[in-house]
Amino acid sequence: MELKKISNRIYYLPAEEETDRPVIGYIKGDKYSLAIDAGNSSKHVEKFYCELNNAGLKLPDYTVITHWHWDHTFGMHSVVGKTIAGHLTNNKLKEVATWQWSDDDMKSRLETGKDIEMCDKCIKLEYSNRQDIKVASADIEFSGSLKIDLGGIYCEITEIEAPHSEDSVLIYVPEEKVMFIGDADCEDHYDNNGQYDKDKLGCFIELIKEIDFNTYVLGHDKPETKEEAISYLMEELKTLS
Numbered sequence: 001m002e003l004k005k006i007s008n009r010i011y012y013l014p015a016e017e018e019t020d021r022p023v024i025g026y027i028k029g030d031k032y033s034l035a036i037d038a039g040n041s042s043k044h045v046e047k048f049y050c051e052l053n054n055a056g057l058k059l060p061d062y063t064v065i066t067h068w069h070w071d072h073t074f075g076m077h078s079v080v081g082k083t084i085a086g087h088l089t090n091n092k093l094k095e096v097a098t099w100q101w102s103d104d105d106m107k108s109r110l111e112t113g114k115d116i117e118m119c120d121k122c123i124k125l126e127y128s129n130r131q132d133i134k135v136a137s138a139d140i141e142f143s144g145s146l147k148i149d150l151g152g153i154y155c156e157i158t159e160i161e162a163p164h165s166e167d168s169v170l171i172y173v174p175e176e177k178v179m180f181i182g183d184a185d186c187e188d189h190y191d192n193n194g195q196y197d198k199d200k201l202g203c204f205i206e207l208i209k210e211i212d213f214n215t216y217v218l219g220h221d222k223p224e225t226k227e228e229a230i231s232y233l234m235e236e237l238k239t240l241s
């Protein structure tokens with residue numbers, strides 16, 4: 001089984017590098033369960049649900065999105081239950097839903113900088129037939145923050161300022177001291193040439209220092225401890241002039 005267990009209530013499906021599939025998280029409440037991110041395609045969602053079935057876990061009632069990038073959202077149209085996104089994410093998803101996927105359309109987005117090489121390459125690998133790409137916006141949109149009581153456990157979902165993307169959303173589970181951050185602490189590949197913005201990174205480090213968590217679940221890597229996450233980001237911050 002590929003599904004990993006963080007605690008009796010928290011699991012995740014690890015990332016897959018080949019087509020840039022991100023981590024999908026799972027929080028099990030007594031009443032509701034909630035997934036973090038929808039993955040990059042129906043096939044990715046199917047794989048996640050199959051793993052949940054094998055583990056005897058019910059399919060999610062809610063799926064929260066960490067940011068608009070394709071690898072975290074193109075599975076949204078095929079999830080069960082309701083999808084939730086911050087207002088900036090949802091606005092961007094509505095724009096991406098109008099994109100066409102022919103070779104020419106994709107090439108012109110690369111030329112205008114609307115999309116980037118890495119995503120272009122991985123989308124072509126994930127989708128042998130790009131007619132299958134369906135971009136959906138979320139059922140539930142919020143601004144600021146949202147608290148969901150899942151029964152015996154709750155999660156706080158908050159729009160934050162982060163170096164990776166303007167629309168970053170953080171999912172924090174206080175009872176378990178676990179935080180899902182998507183790609184929030186990574187460089188910005190769309191608007192800042194794959195570089196860190198020093199101020200945004202500095203603010204992000206200060207923000208997470210204030211939060212009481214032990215497990216830091218990344219979008220494309222293994223979970224880290226709070227100390228590991230902060231020391232890595234402090235090193236990155238030092239290299240920026």
Ligand SMILES: [Zn+2]
Nearest residue numbers: 067069164183
């Ligand atoms: Zn991203």
